[in-house]
Amino acid sequence: MTSLPVLPSNQTSEHSDQNSEHSDQTAEHGNEGGAQPRKAHLLNLPDDALKDWLSERGYPAFRAKQIRRWLYSGRAESFDSMSDLPAKLRAELAESFDIFQASEAHVSTSRDGTEKILVRLADGGEVECVLLRDGDRRSICVSSQVGCAMGCVFCASGLDGVDRNLTRGEILEQMLRLQHRLPADERLSHIVMMGMGEPLANLPGVLAALDVARNPDGLGISPRRITISTVGLPPAIDKLAASKIPYNLAVSLHAPNDELRSRLVPVNQKIGIEPVLSAADRYFQSSGRRLTFEYVLLGGINDSESCAHELTRVLRGRTVMMNVIPYNPVEGLPYKTPSKESISRFKQILESSGVNVMFRQRKGDEIDAACGQLRRNRGGKTK
Ligand code: SF4
Numbered sequence: 001m002t003s004l005p006v007l008p009s010n011q012t013s014e015h016s017d018q019n020s021e022h023s024d025q026t027a028e029h030g031n032e033g034g035a036q037p038r039k040a041h042l043l044n045l046p047d048d049a050l051k052d053w054l055s056e057r058g059y060p061a062f063r064a065k066q067i068r069r070w071l072y073s074g075r076a077e078s079f080d081s082m083s084d085l086p087a088k089l090r091a092e093l094a095e096s097f098d099i100f101q102a103s104e105a106h107v108s109t110s111r112d113g114t115e116k117i118l119v120r121l122a123d124g125g126e127v128e129c130v131l132l133r134d135g136d137r138r139s140i141c142v143s144s145q146v147g148c149a150m151g152c153v154f155c156a157s158g159l160d161g162v163d164r165n166l167t168r169g170e171i172l173e174q175m176l177r178l179q180h181r182l183p184a185d186e187r188l189s190h191i192v193m194m195g196m197g198e199p200l201a202n203l204p205g206v207l208a209a210l211d212v213a214r215n216p217d218g219l220g221i222s223p224r225r226i227t228i229s230t231v232g233l234p235p236a237i238d239k240l241a242a243s244k245i246p247y248n249l250a251v252s253l254h255a256p257n258d259e260l261r262s263r264l265v266p267v268n269q270k271i272g273i274e275p276v277l278s279a280a281d282r283y284f285q286s287s288g289r290r291l292t293f294e295y296v297l298l299g300g301i302n303d304s305e306s307c308a309h310e311l312t313r314v315l316r317g318r319t320v321m322m323n324v325i326p327y328n329p330v331e332g333l334p335y336k337t338p339s340k341e342s343i344s345r346f347k348q349i350l351e352s353s354g355v356n357v358m359f360r361q362r363k364g365d366e367i368d369a370a371c372g373q374l375r376r377n378r379g380g381k382t383k
Contacts, residue, residue, distance in 0.1 A: 037122045042097040043071070043176070044169030046208075053096075059089055065217060071099065072218045075180050100173055115181055119174060121146070125163055127196050129174040131181055139190035140178045142171060144206050145197025150231050151266040152254070154298060154327060154335045157196040165202035171209035175219065191221055194229040194250070200236035207243065214245070223247045229294065231265050232276030241286040250292040250323070251280050255302050256310035264302065277314070284319065291320045297346060298327045299338040308349035315355050322350060322357040 045053070050064045066084060070076040077099060079090045105126060106118040113133035120126050127143035148155070149162035174195075179188050191213055193199040199206045210226060212218035227248040228240065237249070253273075255261035261268040268276075284291050295311070297303045315322065324346065327337050338346075343359065350357040 037098055037101050039096055039098045041101045041167070041169040042099050043172040044167050057092060063089065068217050077180070102170065102173055104177065117177060119177065121170060127166065127174070129178055129195055131178040137189050138182060138186055139192060140175060140188055141192045141194050142174045143195030143197050144171060144193055144199040144202045148197045149201065150198050152231070153264055154296060154330065154333060156330045162197065165205050168205050168208035171205060172212055175213060188219060188221060190225045192227045192229065194227070198231060198233070199228050200230045200233045200240065203236050203239060210247070227292070231267055232271065232279065234271065234275045234279035237279040237283050241283045246287045246289050248289055248292060249280065249283050250294055251276060252294040254296050256307055256314050260302060281318070291318070293320050293322050295322060295324045296327050297324050297338045297343065299336040299342065301335065303338040303342040303346055305345060305349060308346045312350060312353035312355055320356065322355050323360050324357060325360050
């Protein structure tokens with residue numbers, strides 16, 4: 001996956017480094033990083049399990065709906081604030097569960113409204129999530145794993161490998177922490193699973209969290225406004241297609257041929273570009289959703305005219321949106337942003353061959369916006 005907090009659709013943003021100003025806060029809200037929690041994570045509990053828990057204590061099933069409403073619409077951070085629940089039930093919930101189990105180790109805000117949270121999980125592992133404001137859109141970019149095993153050479157998230165999958169509750173907690181940063185009259189509108197980790201390597205956790213995100217009793221976000229970004233793991237793409245839920249699929253291509261792609265996205269050595277494209281085609285056929293391909297443009301690496309021409313041949317006959325993202329440099333990595341000339345040449349070649357292409361602007365550059373950068377620059381850890 002791309003792992004860059006860029007706009008999730010055909011929108012552009014006005015971000016100017018000259019005008020940028022940001023604030024950094026280091027804070028600990030919630031679990032004081034590292035200690036294993038004594039209670040269960042309520043966000044991890046499937047609805048049926050919550051109903052069972054309630055029924056064992058003599059409460060009717062409708063209490064589960066009330067609790068859900070408090071969590072996902074009411075933005076409750078404590079059981080005490082769930083004012084229509086009996087006091088006894090609130091006390092019992094507080095005895096057994098935490099709503100949030102992580103803490104916010106660091107928060108960065110940029111002038112363009114992008115906010116990035118470095119979330120410290122209960123076991124001390126750290127992940128990142130981002131809130132992007134663009135017009136009416138309130139999009140969030142969420143992590144699915146601590147670290148990443150895909151090893152994309154230009155990405156800070158994969159530098160230390162993968163530590164573990166996030167649970168459904170840990171994924172939902174990122175969403176809710178970002179939602180709570182919005183004023184009461186604003187709602188989250190879009191979700192992009194494009195933070196740290198490869199979402200399709202944690203399909204059960206990701207799908208369980210997204211079930212809640214799209215449920216009208218949860219965050220109520222249509223699957224058409226939810227994008228799952230992947231480097232392309234064909235068996236997992238087929239499983240996603242079998243779920244018959246029309247999420248948007250964004251496949252990170254980054255190169256038009258196996259030789260270059262295997263250098264940039266090492267997992268490609270075991271898979272190959274053709275099986276990835278075929279799986280993406282099958283997803284398109286089964287979901288009817290237009291595919292998105294992502295291409296991080298690296299100066300002097302994959303931004304040549306011949307790469308652009310080869311890419312047009314790869315995409316020929318496919319209904320796709322091509323998102324090209326000029327690289328956001330990562331300290332300690334040798335890759336650089338492409339020149340303005342190579343960006344415009346690349347764009348012109350794709351457009352003139354009829355490819356639907358969007359050059360996406362980076363948001364929040366001054367706050368270590370590339371995924372994994374904040375964690376890394378702050379000496380972060382997997383666990
Ligand atoms: S290493 Fe992982 S997180 Fe980074 S771009 Fe690749 S798939 Fe995404």
